[in-house]
Amino acid sequence: MAAPSRQTQSPPREADFVIIGAGHNGLTAGCYLAKAGHSVAVIEASPTVGGMTSTNATLPEAPGHLFNEGAIQLTGIFRLSGVAEELELHKYGLRQISVDPAHVQLSPDGSSLAIWKDASRTADELRRFSPKDARVWLDLANALDPAMDVVVAYMKSHPLRPWNAEMGKAVARAARHPKRLWSLRQMATASHTEFLEENFESELPKGALAAMAAFSQMRLDMTAWAMIYLGVVQKVANAMPVGGTGALPAALHRCLLAHGGTVHTDCRVSELVMSQDRVTGVQLESGQVIKARKAVITTCNPVVTLNELLPAGVLDSRLSARARDIPIRKTHATSLKINVAIDGEVSMQRHEKWRGDGLDLRKYLIAWHTLKEQDAGWNSLVRGEWPDPVPVSCAIIPSAVDPTQAPPGRSNLWLWSGVIPVTPAEPWEDVRDKIGDSVLRDSALYYEGLDNLEIGRTVLGGPDIEGRFNAPAGNVYHVDPLITRFGPLKPAAGFGGYRTPVPGLYLSGAGTHPVGGVCALPGKLAAQTVLRDTTG
Secondary structure, X not given: OXXXXXXXXXXXXXXXXXXXXXXXXXXXXXXXXXXXXXXXXEEOOOOOOEXXXXXEOOOOOOOOOOXXXXXXXXXXXXXXXXXXXXXXXXXXXXXXXXXXXXXXXXXXOOOEEEEOOOHHHHHHHHOOOOHHHHHHHHHHHHHHHHHXXXXXXHHOOEOOEOOOHHHHXXXXXXXXXXXXXXXXXXXXXXXXXXXXXXXXXXXXXXXXXXXXXXXXXXOOOOOHHHHHHXXXXXXXXXXXXXXXXXXXXXXXXXXXXXXXXXXEOOOOEEEEEEEOOEEEEEEEOXXXXXXXXXXXXXXXXXXXXXXXXXXXXXXXXXXXXXXHOOOOOOXXXXXXXXXXXXXXXXXXXXXXXXXXXXXXXXXXXXXXXXXXXXXXXXXXHOOOOOOOOOOOOEEEOHHHHOHHHOOOOOEEEEEEEEEEEOOOOOOHHHHHHHHHHHHHHHHOOOOEOHHHHEEEEEEEOHHHXXXXXXXXXXXXXXXXXXXXXXXXXXXXXXXXXXXXXXXXXXXXXXXXXXXXXXXXXXXXXXXXXXXXXXXX
């Protein structure tokens, strides 16, 4: 059931709520508001809905190949968010394929380690390499289990008002396991490399936990906290939407239309409209003004909202300084995204034969660079140098999971790295082909046949991602994922509760609580905040 990618009618002159951005968070917020009986107009600069969850045919030489342009899976947090159930997205075409294991780390010698939802299965695999590492893995999983109840409850709550029944139960359960929680203290303070090198002796678990969750230079203090992601994937499996990640915004789009909302693509907002001290609408680049009777919600990067769309002088000097300092380049990293159309099917027979368990490795997120290689990559990029090799954060053959994404007998490769410099000494356009060739040569050692079956490719760096998704610095998280930028401090102090200090203006999207990725909670929680403020 195909979704309408455009809405041909002209944007309305007014609506109760105007939402900037038709990514999955903007559409989620719109659905909740429209379902509550309000008129909603979603404004999108791109020609199609979806933002970083878009799935489109992007290669002219491979028109039947549908590529997930940004994201690849629905996170476990999305599956815990209640959004799919509350909006009844199954009625609007959303179908999900559960993904377990969440990650498989490969070694050049043919061995591998799968990271399963069930920690004991991962530990069973680890015993082949190190009984000690298997024990450490189980200890870590047991410690994370009660902590994750609290973390997930907080993610699902308003960042300034987190206490609710679910949080109360989570805290009560966690309090019954003080020794487990105390054992996590090193994760809160140590560097990523320190934690991994101190706790594990074999290379595969170190490489896996570096590839799965490294967001900044790995030798900085207080970077090991990112491995809390392991607790998420051990709580609930990620999922692949049938039809690609674009199936989620497509279902949300249908849901919004069914509740009377509208979506208007090819409409770029040039400025937020003020009346006295209040945001009362948006002005499009065409000159048209759309009045918001109740509020405007933006889901684009908060740096864009607060520093470009909001007229100068609206924020006082203190808040203006905070808005300018929202971190989008402080990790020194941006993204590399490679899509490859393949004439036939690649093989991972060598690694599958070693495993001997029938696991089709094409269907799962994989990586293969060691902790040492990933650490060296981060050290290079902070100097503005191009890593050699570029560590692959994750790669997958999506069409092996969902054959609808490629023509019969053909397949796709989706590959992403978050370990390239955002301000390189050698410009991206000068190295694009060299980087693409190098990464795909490396990939062909694991995806056997890739080098002979390629139809075409796109190699996208930070500047390309910035242009495609209006994402400054190519930052797919919108705000650098620093430990100091979560909860009420995301994106900045004074802006961390969806409601801004400017009446009538609300923030949502990946740059707000709780996280980026495909979780939909920023859209849901922002909508709930707006409804509480505007309807009592």
